[in-house]
Amino acid sequence: MRDFVSARAHAIPPSGIRKFFDIAQTMKDVISLGVGEPDFATPWCVCEASIYSIEQGSTAYTSNKGTPQLRGAISRYLDDRFGIRYDADEEIIVTCGVSEAADIAIRAVVDPGDEVLVAEPCYVSYTPCVSLAGGIPVTVPCRAEDEFRLTADALAECITPQTKVLITNFPNNPTGGVMEEADWRAVADLLVDHDLLLISDEVYAELTYDHDHFAPASIPELYERTITLNGFSKAFAMTGWRIGYLCAPPEISAAALKIHQYVALCAPVMGQVAAYEALRAGEEEKDAMVREYRLRRNLFVDGLNKLGLSCHLPRGAFYAFPSVESTGMADDEFAEALLREQHVAVVPGGVLGPSGAGHVRCAYAVSRDDLKEALARIRIFLESRS
């Protein structure tokens, strides 16, 4: 029998953490800092609204682009919160999580042979999605010495005549780095000069600790060349509901909608009801979660630095990204030994991009007690090696 798996599917590298996953499955007392999701339960008002809608029989398809109520609420929210205006009917598509939004955004704009810049370290899906669309992913480094911002210099070095798109994710998974207005303005000129499109994944926009998030599409010159991606998973602790959204000028939205309607039809209706309720009534609980993440960040980053694992203060998302170079170990070696010996799960930074090498990603989306226990175990781990 011939090999039925496509060359494209073959070309996708296997997950960089499969090995760690298998080891962790054999242990009972793992403290996992390896997660990419909040530990909070979804606000009860959100769950309750969704349960009620199911009881009322609301279980059918919705409009491809999502319910008008939810799109309207998203449009108002983006304007109020980040000063970006997207028309609820023409420019917003509700998707099955930001993962789907990223995929259809890429497929809507990338042709075979187009070079797509991906600011790394970053979430793992962008590069494979570019490859699946026939594009050529090119990574742009965001370095520790710049607090993991994307700089105009680093970007300029990677632009060629074939470059069409830049994909960014700020506040950043895995570094916790953020881009402020001045940082974006420096990059904006290059995007305009080279006529590039920006795909900006802002799923951590609500999780910032020092300044409010700055949305690049709020810069008028960038609006027409930006696809803004966002969702409910991180801000409202709704990872399992699978609700994200894509916002772009009408021509790009229309193209993305054609793909969305064939691959997903629509996002789950119960999730859309829940997301609407999150925007309507979830702000207080969201703010309480952000406050709690900030306390945990302070506690955990202070603890890491005291242990000699130097860590910049992450200003967004819920990840600390300490350097493990002082231990003499490579990041994947450190992550595997820490898991085997002390049952603490972290993600080796190299898995998330070459600039992540020498670092590990630690999610502080776990209780403060678990963070303290993790620090105690890391201390034992380090002492056993010194």
Place this chain on the structure above:
Amino acid sequence: MDEKDLTLLRLLEENCRTPVSDLAVMAELSEQDTEDRISRLEETGTIRCYAAIVDWKRAGNSNVAAVIELKVSPERDLGYDRIAERIARFPQVRSLRLMTGAYDLQVLVTGSSMHEIARFVAEQIAPMDRIRETATHIIMKTYKENGITFAERGEVERLPYSF
């Protein structure tokens, strides 16, 4: 009272045994500043006391608790304050509130038996001047107290790794 004070109050309300060193790191303050702020919050009576929330049923205690609704005729100039002050002095009274609606004062009372509570209401509260009516409701089960849920929920399964 600033944002830092509010942060300290929230943390202490949640767990008053959190070490000062941790409070300081979390609130982005020095330890000295943290101690000074807590002292001030204690002195001004903002922090009333440091107490444990106990599930007495688990401690084997069979105490009974009741909510008593009182209809009260207020006094000229003093309103409900004087009678409330008299009621609050009884050690059986765990909490006392002035309410809007169908009755005036809400009293939470504990006692070792239903009989004891009945006697307390009949002999101490009901005969007081200005008490027009009482209604006693025995608490059958406590599900949540001061924000703490008593029932244990199962752990939610999460993947050990996700991106």
